[in-house]
Amino acid sequence: MAKVTLTVNGRKMSGDCEDRTLLVHFIREKLGLTGTHVGCDTSQCGACVVHLDGKSVKSCSILAVQASGSTLTTIEGLAGQGDMHPVQAAFKTHHGLQCGFCTPGVVMAAVDMINRHGGALDEETVRSELDGNICRCTGYHNIVKAILAANAEMSASRQAAE
């Protein structure tokens, strides 16, 4: 057994688990944050994407003990007090989801790509950056539209702040 301590969505949290416990199961079962999903057993689908020390990772392919000591952001940590994150709002506006199962991972991947590309996102880049997230409903078209719209809005508000 191991004691795993993480800063999760700004709060220090810890729990005991077996060394073999995957981070995604620790998040869902020990921390009770069930927004992060398990969509496959093969590390391919991306429904479990969270941000570990600010970078998107697949929480199904990391042991909780490997992540201990890190800062974690899950889908629950994106929204502010009562306000959706701009990426979440754009997914709603542009119908970027249907069943919604893959959406937490796709939104976390979208926030990561917007952070990294800092405004310089085009459709081709968004589609290639979505390589690690599988959606079986939407055909991706509205996901791409939503990410581009959120990116435009976030760069506009960054510029307004400067």
Add this chain to the structure above:
Amino acid sequence: MYATNYHRAASVSEAASLFAGGAEAQYVSGGMTLIPTMKQRLAAPGDLVDLRHIPDMKGIAIDGRRVRIGAAVTHAEVAASSQLATVCPAVCRLAGMIGDPHVRHMGTIGGSVANNDPAADYPAAMLALAATIVTSQREIAADDFFTGLFETALEEGEIVVALAFDAPEKAGYAKFRNPASRYAMTGVFVAKASGNVRVAVTGAGSDGVFRQGDMEAALSANWSTDALSGVTVDPGGLISDLHGDAEYRANLVKVMAKRALAAAG
């Protein structure tokens, strides 16, 4: 996944002693191959020694044309290194083609090289760049390092600490992905350094990564796609499977070599 005991090493020597004291021990770096393999119960290390937090295995150092990449450097860090891009952009582009963004944030160059997956990208680069694999015990030339499918010259417990090479005058990489797994069905890395051309092929060989001597001779004489057009790739020794037979891969070797050459400029 079977039970395992996790250990986080703070130094290379601590990692080696944890490994030596373990039962059926394995090293884990980014874990992007090993953890999925453990999930499938195809690997069951009794002890797992984490190399990801060892300071000596981090960072990219460039001294003139000499490049040294720490084994624990992630694919995302290599892809985004502006310093490396000024001397050897082909390696940055290759790193940006591995897996997907989330995998690139965890997976490391040392892990990829030590695992020597026959469809991995980095072994082709290391072989074509005549890189030196720096381990916890010695330095191994890439020509001697990659010995077969998932096989390397590493001894039990030996750790890849860094990868070092001289930046070539020109280099390029191109791969044809399996549309489902996204691994290379064939990837070709070409490099030209002081008149010496090396061409390494991954994803296609039944014994893993290999050098394509006919292409090296042709490109040494004439660095152009015309020179490649005259080369016949022997399908003997290439993989035949449900994704493509050896003749198909032989053609892919040629097409990817041409694309790699075009990328090298």
